[in-house]
Amino acid sequence: MPHTSTAVEIHELSSPADLQQLTHVFDDVWHPDPGNRPVSVDMLRALSHAGNYVAGAYVGDRLAGGSVGFFAAPVGRTLHSHVTGVSRIGRGHNVGHALKMHQREWAVARGLQTITWTFDPLVARNAYFNLAKLGAVPVAYHRDFYGELADELAGGDESDRLLVSWSLGSPAPPAPADTADDLLGAGARLGIDVVEGEPRAVTDIGSGSAVVIPVPRDIEAMRRTHPVVAARWRIALRAALAPLLDPAGTRRAIRFLRSGHYVVEPTGD
Incomplete structure (x- = not known):
């Protein structure tokens, strides 16, 4: 069954045609070097076939975002969310939040306890979403984690990343009252x-x-x-x-x- 949040529907993706569309969404978000995409169609197909998390978010009948994750150590406890992106079509529809909630439900249904992911610690909106809204906890700072990415958002700078861990049994934290x-x-x-x-x-x-x-x-x-x-x-x-x-x-x-x-x-x- 799809997970629905307002006008957003989340579906797991597996067909080559759907996965090709998902790579186009990621291209729209990051504008990467064609030789260095976040993930390729064949890798998406392999991840989906092996039972990992590959999902797309639809606004109406248009694919507007997606997320890809794979099982990680500790075995049987953790999903690592590799990439989550929302295209221009999805802006204003809370697509990112809908994807994370679907990903959480998917992981809980498989007996997992934690989702981890990395993000650029300089992107303020992502830091607020990950730490304040979801309640993920920073666990490590990785210098130049991916090496050169050569995408439009990163520019030519080094790819420092903050690794966070999201406990699936913990409620979201209250909004900070102090300044x-x-x-x-x-x-x-x-x-x-x-x-x-x-x-x-x-x-x-x-x-x-x-x-x-x-x-x-x-x-x-x-x-x-x-x-x-x-x-x-x-x-x-x-x-x-x-x-x-x-x-x-x-x-x-x-x-x-x-x-x-x-x-x-x-x-x-």
Whole structure:
């Protein structure tokens, strides 16, 4: 049975024709180099045939988004969501949320406990969706995770990624009530300082301090118009955030505010 959310219907995909359409949706989202697509039709066919997650979101009779995931370690417990994208047709229809809810139901029905995925930590809207709306938890910062992607959204910059884990038995968190100014006023430290438009990581932060880390409102537009500044933001965020996700360091909780700030706080564990 399809999963329906408002005007969106989600279906698992398996036929070569449907999978070809799905690659066109991903092309519309990322505008990749033709030789370096996020996933090919033959790989989609193999993943679907082997029982992995390959789904498309329809608005009316038009394919407007899709998601691809595969079983991952720990065996029998985890689905890794490799790629999820929504085309221009799907904007304004909550297609991304509908896809994640369908993916969650699919995983729960197969006895899985966790879904993991990576995303560009500089994309504020994705950080808010993943951390604040879904309640996924950051577990690692990976430097240049995919190497050169050569797609329009990434530009020519390195492909740093934040790995998150979504516990399927946990409810979505409440919306954050505090603001970046509230936290800074209460003694939190600023993790990136912007001086004359240049982002600079602040590295002399004690292990017991809460840290507020801003990111640009629209890094993808910045990569098109000011690619050098965008690259400096990646360098600054890497320097500010990656050490706080060091598994050997202090245990920390990470959330994201609608204003475009990561908030990293020691948990006391």
